[in-house]
Amino acid sequence: MQNFVTAMTSTIWFGYLARVVLTYMFWASGIAKLVDFQGAVGEMAHFGLNPPAAFAVATIVVQLVGSALIILDRWTWLGAGMLGVFTALTIPIAHTFWAMEEPFKTIEFYVVMEHITVIGALMVVAWKAER
Template identity: 75%
Template sequence: MNSFVTSLTAKPLFGYIARILLTYMFWASGIAKIVDFPAAVGEMTHFGLNPPAAFAIATIVVQLAGSALIILDRYTWLGAGALGVFTALTIPVAHSFWTMDDPFRTIEFHVVMEHLTVIGGLMVVAWKSAR
């Protein structure tokens, strides 16, 4: 079994698929924001970010460029860093569970834990990427 796993994970295709899946939540969100830009602006307005259109554009750029850098394994550390910082910043802006009452406090707490896990995954990909 060990040789099978070693053989599988050594293939370049495995790395591409892993990086595509790791970044899915970012590039899918960026594409969705392009497809429905008014909704992206509405999302930024909802979270009190001004000017909302500028924040929507910045979000799209970070999500798509960061994902592309990771997927292509070029300046992976930069893409992972950008997406990691972006993800960390979403916590106080969009997931401030400490200000909520239950059951929303518990739900948002778990979302924050997932965000921290994604940040850890981004740190691993930056650590293990081609230099």
């Protein structure tokens, strides 16, 4: 079984698939914001980011460029850093569980825990990419 797993995980296609899956939440969000730019602007305004159009553009660029760098395995450390910092910044902007009432407080707390886990995964990608 170990030989099968080693053989599978050492293929080029497995690496691409892993990087596509890891970055899915970012590139899917970036594409959705690109398709519905006015919705993206509204989302930025909802979170008090001004000017909202500039923040929408910056978000789209970070999500798509960061994902592409990881997927293509080019300057992977930079793409992982971009997405990791972006994810960390969403916590005090969009997931302020400490200022919410239950049951939303608990729901957002778990979202933050998931964000921290994604940041850790991006750190592993940056670490292993240069090896």
